[in-house]
Amino acid sequence: MPIPITVDLVLATVADNRLQVLLGRRAGRGFGGRRWALPGRFLGPDDELATTARELLADVAGGRGGQLEQLATVGPVGGVVSIAYVALVAGAPSSRTGDRWHxxxxxxxxxxxxxxxxxRIIAAAAERVRTRLEHTAAAAALCPPAFTVTRLxxxxxxxWGVRxxxxxxxxxxxxxxxxxxxxxxxEGHTGRPPALYRADPSTPIHPAIVRDNLR
Amino acid sequence: MPIPITVDLVLATVADNRLQVLLGRRAGRGFGGRRWALPGRFLGPDDELATTARELLADVAGGRGGQLEQLATVGPVGGVVSIAYVALVAGAPSSRTGDRWHxxxxxxxxxxxxxxxxxRIIAAAAERVRTRLEHTAAAAALCPPAFTVTRLxxxxxxxWGVRxxxxxxxxxxxxxxxxxxxxxxxEGHTGRPPALYRADPSTPIHPAIVRDNLR
DNA sequence: TCAAAAGTGTTGACTCTACACCCATGT
DNA sequence: ACATGGGTGTAGAGTCAACACTTTTGA
Structure with a gap:
């Protein structure tokens, strides 16, 4: 049963007040000409899943980015089983040429x-990130190390696409x-200068922030 | 990269007022003598994940049981990558000899x-089932087709282990x-006879039932 | 008539939304 | 001084836990 396995990463950030993910160009078998694809790597027989995902994250994000979380496994598509992870990063530029935020x-x-x-993987990742923000301080991982409440x-x-x-x-x-x-x-703000905060992205928020109250 | 892949199933039920899962005896490589293990099967190159999981569920639960959901992927452990699913069933006896509820x-x-x-997979499954009950009517899948509110x-x-x-x-x-x-x-109850209900296990419960109020 | 369990009413505590208002700084 | 955004106070509405109470059956 020689099914190749890839570990794929949905690296997400917020820029321009939009949720964005990092994609690279891929050519070759299964990639239908040249399409955009999630960064990924094949899993070797001696590679731990979590370790591989961390290495992939370090490679793609240049050592930044935390909050790595397994998302889902899909396949086989094109003969490959794909194990997808999600990670959040504070708007860092990509360290690999050819990768771009979308x-x-x-x-x-x-x-x-x-x-x-x-x-489909990206859709699932976006939904995962949304619910993650409801229950934990994961949004802090999408901000610089010190941030204002307004930025958060x-x-x-x-x-969430709400006010x-x-x-x-x-x-x-x-x-x-x-x-x-x-x-x-x-500094550099008009009005009263806001305080800067740190936060541990894994802190649970209880009770959760509800997302269904638009204004 | 010939890593074998298994699809494993955490089939859960409630009996004796306890959450139980179905396990079978396995012997052979990687199973350390004779230990209890989740029912599973190897994934072939032409098998879809979801289809394979459904077939496995039908095989193990004898056609009953719904609410199949992917849980997590772990490995490689013992050289095998395992993709785990969870399903809920209303206390049916196993159709395969040697399987037992635990x-x-x-x-x-x-x-x-x-x-x-x-x-670890079972621990994750239990936690998934717990949060699932908070947000959906999945508990109905753990009840007969018609049930009383008290049974639910x-x-x-x-x-949840609470009152x-x-x-x-x-x-x-x-x-x-x-x-x-x-x-x-x-019928057959002491006191006022309770009404019987149906429920779609996928119905969302909003706002969620909170689990942190013990008595 | 009594016991038992189903199901309904009610009240006080708590939480949340909306918005008024004060605070501190750049211009 | 004043405009601007940060941050706090507060009132009305809504929700929930606790528990009293009514309902409906078997014994």
């Missing part, structure tokens, strides 16, 4: 530009205990 | 009796619109 919404509007069924809220608004009340958002996150003050304040 | 709590207390790292509540109490207020539970499930009355009432 807006998730654009991709899902025209999934045919993607190789294999990477469109903009990440939520980008990922959130700044006042209530601030209070909620503070009450959940995810915001650790750095003591510094951000 | 209480999850007992298994997790002594995972060494299990082959490979099936203990007992499923929750078994899976729930009968009055509030009834109201909550009714308000969520998951209970479709059959018009019949159960």
């Amino acid at each position: 807006e998730v919404e654009e991709i899902l509007a025209d999934p045919a530009r993607l190789a294999l069924d990477h469109g 809220r903009e990440v939520y608004e980008a990922v 959130l009340d700044p006042a209530n958002f601030h209070r909620k996150l503070a009450a959940a205990g995810v915001l650790e003050p750095t003591g510094d304040r951000a | 209480e999850v709590e007992e298994i997790l207390a002594d995972p060494a009796r299990l082959a490979l790292d099936h203990g 509540r007992e499923v929750y109490e078994a899976v 729930l207020d009968p009055a509030n539970f009834h109201r909550k499930l009714a308000a969520a619109g998951v209970l479709e009355p059959t018009g019949d009432r159960a």
Whole structure:
């Protein structure tokens, strides 16, 4: 039963107030000419899944990025079984030439530009990221190491596609205990200078932030 | 890269007010003598994952059981990559000789009796089932086709290991619109005969039932 | 008539949304 | 001074846990 296995990575970030994922050009068998595809690598007989995924992340994101999480396994498509992971990163440029950020919404509007069924994987990843933000401080992984509450809220608004009340958002996150003050304040803003915070992306938020209250 | 792949199934039920899973005896390479293991089968080059999982479920549960869901992929352990699925079934006897129901709590207390790292898979499955009950009517899949609200509540109490207020539970499930009355009432009970209901296990429950209020 | 379990009403505590308002800085 | 965005206070609405209470049957 010699089925090749790949570990594929959905590396997500927020830029331009949009959820984006990193894709590369791939040519060759199964990739139908030249299509965009998730970065991935084949799994060898002596490779642990988690280790392979971490190495792939380090390779693709240049050592940055955390919050690696297994998403789903699909296949065989084109004779290959694909094990997909999701990771969040704070808008870093790619370390590999040829890789480019793509807006998730654009991709899902025209999934045919993607190789294999990477469109479905990306759709599942986006949904996973959305629910992840409801229950944990994972949004902090999409921000620089020190960030303002407004920046964090903009990440939520980008990922969820909603507007959130700044006042209530601030209070909620503070009450959940995810915001650790750095003591510094951000510069270069108009108005009152906002405080800078750190946060552990794995901190649970309880009760969860509900996403169904648009304004 | 010839890594063999198995599709493994965590078939769960509630019996004796305990969450139980179906295990079989396995001998041979990688199974360390004779240990208990999840039912599974190898994936062939022409087998779709979802199809294979459905066939495995039909084989193991004798055509009953629904709500098949992919759980996680682990490995390679013992040179094999394992793709695990979860399914819920209403306390059916196994159709395969040698398979037996085991209480999850007992298994997790002594995972060494299990082959490979099936203990970890079962732990993940139990947690998945718990959160599934919070957000959907999946508990109905653990009940007969027509059931009383009390029976449904007992499923929750078994899976979560908590006591729930009968009055509030009834109201909550009714308000969520998951209970479709059959018009019949159960017999053989002491006290007022309870109404029988149907439910679609995939119905979302919104807002979710919270599990953190013990009594 | 009594026991038992189903199902309904009700109340106080809590949470959330919406929005008014104050704070601190650049221009 | 004033515009601008950060951050806090607060009132009304809604939700939930707890528990009293009514309903409906078997014994």
